[in-house]
Amino acid sequence: MDHFLYRDGTLFAEDVPVAEIAATVGTPFYLYSTATFERHFRLFDEALEGMDHLVCYAMKAASNQAILKTLGDLGAGMDVVSGGEYARARAAGIPGDRIVFSGVGKTRDEMRMALTGGIRQFNVESEPEMEALNAVALELGVIAPITVRVNPDVDAKTHAKIATGKSENKFGIPISRARDVYAHAASLTGLKVIGIDVHIGSQLTDLEPFRLAYQKVAELTEALRSDGHTITRLDLGGGLGIPYERSNTAPPLPVEYGAMVKETLGHLGCEIEIEPGRLVAGNAGILVSEVIYVKQGEDREFLIIDGAMNDLIRPAMYEAYHDIIPVVEPAPGLEGATYDIVGPVCESGDTFAKGRDMPTLAAGDLIAFRSAGAYGAVMSSEYNTRPLIPEVLVKGDQFAVIRPRPTYEEIINRDTLPAWL
Ligand SMILES: Cc1ncc(COP(=O)(O)O)c(C=O)c1O
Ligand SMILES: N[C@@H](CCCC[NH3+])C(=O)O
Numbered sequence: 101m102d103h104f105l106y107r108d109g110t111l112f113a114e115d116v117p118v119a120e121i122a123a124t125v126g127t128p129f130y131l132y133s134t135a136t137f138e139r140h141f142r143l144f145d146e147a148l149e150g151m152d153h154l155v156c157y158a159m160k161a162a163s164n165q166a167i168l169k170t171l172g173d174l175g176a177g178m179d180v181v182s183g184g185e186y187a188r189a190r191a192a193g194i195p196g197d198r199i200v201f202s203g204v205g206k207t208r209d210e211m212r213m214a215l216t217g218g219i220r221q222f223n224v225e226s227e228p229e230m231e232a233l234n235a236v237a238l239e240l241g242v243i244a245p246i247t248v249r250v251n252p253d254v255d256a257k258t259h260a261k262i263a264t265g266k267s268e269n270k271f272g273i274p275i276s277r278a279r280d281v282y283a284h285a286a287s288l289t290g291l292k293v294i295g296i297d298v299h300i301g302s303q304l305t306d307l308e309p310f311r312l313a314y315q316k317v318a319e320l321t322e323a324l325r326s327d328g329h330t331i332t333r334l335d336l337g338g339g340l341g342i343p344y345e346r347s348n349t350a351p352p353l354p355v356e357y358g359a360m361v362k363e364t365l366g367h368l369g370c371e372i373e374i375e376p377g378r379l380v381a382g383n384a385g386i387l388v389s390e391v392i393y394v395k396q397g398e399d400r401e402f403l404i405i406d407g408a409m410n411d412l413i414r415p416a417m418y419e420a421y422h423d424i425i426p427v428v429e430p431a432p433g434l435e436g437a438t439y440d441i442v443g444p445v446c447e448s449g450d451t452f453a454k455g456r457d458m459p460t461l462a463a464g465d466l467i468a469f470r471s472a473g474a475y476g477a478v479m480s481s482e483y484n485t486r487p488l489i490p491e492v493l494v495k496g497d498q499f500a501v502i503r504p505r506p507t508y509e510e511i512i513n514r515d516t517l518p519a520w521l
Contacts, residue, residue, distance in 0.1 A: 103133035103494075104386055104470065109429040111468060115497040118388055118427050122466055125490050125501060127390040128407035130477045131468075132162070132502075134170055134495040136384035140354075141174050144376055147358025151372050156200050156220075158338045158377030159185055161474040162385065166493050166502040168192035171380070177220065179338070179375035183210040190217060200335065200373065202249070202299070204229075204270055211236040211244070221245040223297040223335060225272055230285055237290030244290060247297040247335050248282060250275040250320065252313040256301030256339065259418050265300025265313060272298070275316055282324050293329055295370065296320060299337025302378060305351040307360050310339070314364040321368050334365060338375040342382040344421050344471050354379065378474040385473020387412050387489075388427065391465045392444070401439050403461060408443025409450040410483040412469060412476050416449045424452065427466035430459035437461070445484050477503075487511060 103114050111118045113131050121131060144155045156177035159168060163185060168178065169192045177198035178189040189199055196218020201210070204225045211233050214222070224230050224246045237244040251272035256263045264271040273281050278296075285293050300313050314336065321331045341351040354376075361372060389407035396402075414420035424441060437460045441453040452469070461467070477491050491503040 101139060102383070103136045104468070106429050111425070111427045111429075113386070113494040113499070116494050116499050118386075118468065119466060121492055121494075121499055122388055122390070122427070125492055126505065127388055127466065128405075128411055129388055129490040129492055129505075130385055130472065131388055131492045131494065132164075132167065132385045132473055134493060136473075137167060137170050137380060138174060140376075140380040140384065141171050141176055143354040144358075144374060144380070145175070147354040148361065148372055148374070149358075151362060151366065152370075153372040153374070154198065154220075156198070156335075156373055156375050157380055158375045159189060160478060161377030162381040162476070163188055163478055164491050164493075164502050165192040166500070167381070168194060170493075172198075177373070179377075183207070183213050186210070186214055186217070196220070200375070202297070202375070206233075208232055208236050212240065215240055215242055215244060219245070221247055221294060221333070221335075223247050223249045224285075225249045227273070227281060227284060230281075230288065230291065234288040234290040242290075243292050245292050245294050246285065247295040247333060248273060248278065248285060248293070249297040249299065250278050250317070252298060252300065252316045254300050254309050254313045254316070256304050256309045257306060258301045258303045258341070261418055262303060263301040265298070265309070275320060278320055279323060279327060282327065282329055286329060293331075295331050295333030295335065296324070297335040297337070299335075299375065300339060302339050303341040304339045305341040307352050307357060310336075310357070311360055311364055314361065318365055318368060321365075321370065331368075332370055333373060334368070334370045335373040335375065336361065336365075338377050338379075340376060340379045342379055342471060342474075344423070346423060380474075382471045382474035385471075385476060387469040387472040387476060389467055389469070391461050391463050391467065393463055394439075394461065397440075400455070401437060403439040403441045403458070405441060405443060405452075405467065407452075407469070407489070408445040408484070408486060409447065410445060410481045410486050411443075411489050412452070412472055413479045413481075414475060415452045416447075417479075422452065422472060423470040424456060424458065425468050425470065426459050426461065427468055435460060445486070482511060485511060
């Protein structure tokens with residue numbers, strides 16, 4: 101169910117006209133739907149019904165505290181990958197026992213922070229990390245619950261920059277070495293091994309790579325149990341993709357994913373954890389921007405908009421496709437146009453789409469990038485001293501700015517001049 105729909109030719113977010121928010125907040129801005137976040141969380145939660153489970157939202161996808169609290173209030177856990185994310189999740193009221201800590205480069209300070217603040221488990225990604233965590237836990241006089249992230253050497257069939265489960269990727273320990281690594285972990289008295297973790301990549305549009313990886317996890321569970329380890333929890337990562345291009349066949353649904361999880365792992369009696377990010381947040385957000393100029397080039401027309409690569413980096417970074425739609429639907433019968441859609445940043449890579457068929461647009465018209473809720477605002481920067489754009493959350497007929505646009509003064513005042521200047 102889409103919560104960004106046209107009513108009488110104008111785009112709404114739930115029950116609020118997008119143009120009304122634009123008039124209040126100014127463009128560009130990110131706009132999220134509470135109902136979509138809630139629906140997507142519930143789809144995963146229901147997909148795992150019948151198994152002991154926890155859905156830990158991968159908050160790297162969209163980490164505003166209003167979003168975290170919305171999901172946390174439904175019972176979501178969080179997958180965090182830094183001390184900053186841990187602090188943010190806690191500030192949003194997520195209890196420590198619902199937070200899992202992932203990532204290849206956890207520092208001792210981050211480990212200390214999570215061990216003292218409360219943590220569900222660490223997903224450990226290497227033996228040096230294991231040693232460090234053991235040392236920190238012993239120093240604090242606590243025991244750190246861990247899974248070990250295994251790299252199953254499975255091709256996730258996604259963009260190379262977001263595949264994580266092949267042997268050439270930096271993530272996890274090679275599954276072929278897992279029994280030795282678990283033996284090592286079991287010898288460290290500051291650690292308690294509770295399970296296995298796997299995450300093979302993002303924007304997967306086929307269940308087969310997941311199935312292959314989870315079958316390997318099932319085999320490993322049995323092998324580790326026969327070695328005497330107590331394996332009670334399986335963290336299966338995130339990665340289920342979303343339909344960025346509406347004309348393409350849709351990726352599998354959470355319910356189909358859930359059925360596959362039950363099929364491959366149900367017999368083991370483990371608690372299941374999953375870490376979806378993109379599917380929860382992606383279609384819960386749009387990026388709203390205004391056309392500044394329509395510029396005639398030699399052989400093409402450029403639509404120059406006030407949003408840029410610093411606001412949404414995905415097209416520049418992964419050649420990612422986003423549907424771009426007008427906020428006001430064109431009158432029927434009106435002829436369209438083909439544009440290169442670009443931002444104001446001084447790089448040719450600041451291009452959102454080339455040769456995109458659109459309705460004919462003019463300066464001052466509003467457009468919306470669909471599926472921008474995940475890896476949008478969180479990956480934005482202030483390149484070209486463009487202020488981080490606001491985030492706005494809609495719930496029914498209400499909306500609230502959940503991150504305001506900083507003033508130029510606020511940005512400039514973050515710099516400090518050395519005494520010699
Ligand atoms: C360890 C881990 N868990 C979960 C996720 C979330 O992935 P996605 O947003 O594709 O669901 C990621 C990112 O790929 C990740 O690295
Ligand atoms: N940033 C990537 C996803 C990375 C997933 C990280 N775990 C994207 O926008 O598609």
